Amino acid sequence: MAAVLVSPRFRLSLEVVLKTLAVAACYYVAGRLGLLGRLTVEGVIVTPIWPPTGFAVAALLVYGLSVWPGIAIGSLLVIASLTTPQLTALVTVAGNTIAPLCAYLMLRGVGFRVGISRVRDGIALVFLGGLGAMLISATAGVGPQLVTGGLGTGQFWFVWLAWWVGDAMGVLLVTPILLVLAGAAGPLRLRRWKEMLCLGLAAMIVVPWAVLGELSLLFLVFPLLIWAALRFQLAGSMLCALFASVLTTFEANRQQGAFLHLSAIEVMTKLQAFNGAAALTALLLSSMVAEQRATRRSVESACRELAEVLEHLAAGESPPELSDRHTDGLQHVQRSVVAGPEGPVRPPPRSDPGGRA
Template identity: 70%
Template sequence: MTAVVVTRLNRSSVEPVLKALAVALCYYVAGRLGLLGRLVVEGVVVTPIWPPTGVAVVALLVFGLRVWPGIALGSFLVIASLTTPRLTTLVTVLGSVAAPFCAVLLLRRARFRLDIARLRDGLALVLGGLAAMLIAPTVGAGMQLLTGDLETGEFWAVWLAWWVGDAMGVLLVTPLLLVAVGAVGRLRRAGWTELVCLVLATVVLVPVAALSRLSMLYIVFPLLIWAALRFQLAGSMLCALFASVLTSFEANAGRGAFEQLSAVEIMVKLQAFNGAAALTALLLSAMVSEAHATRHSVENACNELAEVLEHLAAGGPPPEPSTSHAVDTEADGPPRR
């Protein structure tokens, strides 16, 4: 019995450490991938999409708040891979931990569900992500301003680019990771033929939109609407992420719609597109999923009512109400884990 108790205690103490190390590794890998599309604004390296924020939010949602040391370690390793760590590095790491931590607290407060099957879940992710991600750029850029690494006139450009990059990481990466961990489920297929057509259209039209000098980025949005209506969250977010990543690389190269623009103009134009694409894909897919769940619930209620009427017409007792196909649509239910 003693050996069994000791084994259970060791397992309970080792498991959080392993989870934190796994989070740190995922954070670091996501950070290195995000740096592939980095831009330099006012002499500071920023990224249009910072995937580690999405990794951090999902890790805290799925594994719990106690894995925050993994986020801190991952953030420190990313910074150390770019420059020699200093005292200001610790402040930046603190902001990188506090932002997703507060985002998860806000999502829990809003009773966020990991399947993002309701419009309120999509809105909670948008509002919570935008609000909480204010912390990291304020702390990081503010510290650089205090230490003299940033001039006063450079602060707002760096702060805005930093904030939008973190927010895009939450809006684009978090839903896809929730799909990957199985919280949302499989990609809903409207048919293989339609799926292939959507993929082909995306592969053809997104490069055309990004490479064209005529600023044709708007042609991406019909694809996002198509994907959201027919394939919900998985399809729409994959399409949005592909468009955002490809457009970010073109912006970094200063080609296509971003030719002959300054670094600040490129960042503003790119983030306006990324933000619009992310919001369109996330909110529309959440609305469609909620509508499907409501219709399914109404259909089940109608079927049960028809069975009750048939039994009453036959003179028998009404059947017991069925709950096997019930759909949880309660707005204030507990968040799904």
């Protein structure tokens, strides 16, 4: 029997096809889950959190541009599960595909790190990946309804705003969690499992009480988000924010608790304000804490290497070479010490044997 040789190109193509199909299936599942919390505003179905956009951005960041057809296929399947696709549905599918692609390209253009370990990464995800790129999907989703007469001019802007914020919330709440699960943010550490358990129990008690109570105590969620961000960074804060946002969305859909006796527009406004504030607090604070901890570890490592160099110099030995990542930092510290607060520090003049300066 002749041996069957599988070429690397065929293996690569098969891997891309499988990833694309997996992205399409996961996009569809995420879309069906997002529709569970849908609201009807001005006769149009909108979702306060649209998870597929967050999944699409995360898939592009992890697997690259080659899986973009899976996003288009998944979007078409979600639309087909609701109604018979029309010509205008192709515009919506195009918007749902182009928006994550633009988010990916803009994030890569500014040097975004998938671990979201810097404040600039969190800001880029908010303003470029979420608020900026999702302008495309909102316009492509609501624009055809205005053209075909399904929406009036007075209704357009509110429905467009609800669509845009829902897509942006999908990026801000879902993308960081998926990046953590994919291992992009580093391994999960369970050393503080007792504190993690206490945080989980507190969230299970405080969040339902704040959301379900008629006193509208939604602000009680934010101390939990701060606790989670300070102690568990991205994984803890985003899981807590997602849990609070999902529970609040379902309660808003029933117009109970903190959303009792409110109109549909008031419910959507209050819900989106809470979801946005929770996502921004969790994402930006956790990225700030992660950046500070990384800086501290780098400084401690540089100090250890410097102490080792000084020990060798004191013993009259040849000092070991410093690692490249610390050489620039030590040179910067040296220049800062020599320069002083008022400019370069010059050595004092030497005196000659006669005592003249």
